[in-house]
Amino acid sequence: MLFVWILNGKKAKHTAFIVVAAFFAALVAFVQSESVAVFSTSQGPKALSKVQTNKQQVALTFDIGWGEARVKPILKFLKKENINATFFVTGEWVDAHPNLIDKIKKADLEIASHGMKHNTYTSMETNDIKNDILQAKQMINKISGDSPTFLRPPKGKINKDVLNVANKLNQDVVLWSVNPQDTANPGHKKIAAYVLNHTQKGDIIRLHASDSAKQTLNALPLIIEGLQDKGLKMVSLSKLVSDAKVKSKTLE
Numbered sequence: 332m333l334f335v336w337i338l339n340g341k342k343a344k345h346t347a348f349i350v351v352a353a354f355f356a357a358l359v360a361f362v363q364s365e366s367v368a369v370f371s372t373s374q375g376p377k378a379l380s381k382v383q384t385n386k387q388q389v390a391l392t393f394d395i396g397w398g399e400a401r402v403k404p405i406l407k408f409l410k411k412e413n414i415n416a417t418f419f420v421t422g423e424w425v426d427a428h429p430n431l432i433d434k435i436k437k438a439d440l441e442i443a444s445h446g447m448k449h450n451t452y453t454s455m456e457t458n459d460i461k462n463d464i465l466q467a468k469q470m471i472n473k474i475s476g477d478s479p480t481f482l483r484p485p486k487g488k489i490n491k492d493v494l495n496v497a498n499k500l501n502q503d504v505v506l507w508s509v510n511p512q513d514t515a516n517p518g519h520k521k522i523a524a525y526v527l528n529h530t531q532k533g534d535i536i537r538l539h540a541s542d543s544a545k546q547t548l549n550a551l552p553l554i555i556e557g558l559q560d561k562g563l564k565m566v567s568l569s570k571l572v573s574d575a576k577v578k579s580k581t582l583e
Contacts, residue, residue: 398542
């Protein structure tokens with residue numbers, strides 16, 4: 332015997348809505364589980380320096396703590412070449428340069444936190460670390476409208492206390508796997524060569540857009556061309572993390 336279930340129009344729409352809602356709920360849960368897998372292990376929260384991925388992509392990141400002379404031409408170049416990147420900015424810099432934050436936003440580039448005052452967290456008390464992280468997040472949100480979840484502690488200095496505080500504040504700590512030390516200004520060709528010789532899929536490249544990085548702009552064309560020749564695509568940090576393998580573990 333064949334049974335046929337017939338739904339009237341109103342009930343059919345209601346059922347369809349439930350199905351769609353369930354789908355998106357499952358999707359959100361899956362994405363959140365990926366993020367948890369990337370930024371934590373059974374031993375607790377971890378700092379991310381690289382992701383495990385099957386995709387030929389890397390994250391280009393820039394730290395900014397002071398000045399505006401370098402960031403303007405870097406933004407212009409990235410826009411011209413249609414390159415994605417993530418900018419880790421201090422709260423104090425954001426407060427002093429709202430016009431540049433606007434340019435970063437208009438270029439569809441990602442904004443992340445680099446702390447409030449660029450003080451070393453590992454030499455600070457727990458409550459002071461918390462206040463610095465919160466102040467930076469609030470300032471970035473006030474100026475940009477964004478509420479960053481990625482945090483690169485000043486100078487990349489971390490310990491368990493820093494990781495635990497950041498985790499409780501829903502901040503994901505991000506370091507790097509490729510660091511050409513561009514603020515030492517060793518020469519733009521040396522900066523580019525280091526990046527190209529050390530970068531593979533899943534890497535997080537650390538550069539600077541502060542005034543102290545005098546040669547980074549000249550290194551960028553070589554870096555971009557070289558990475559593209561290697562078949563690597565530059566994506567935002569969010570994109571790199573969301574495409575990471577669920578079973579990947581983070582590196583300190």
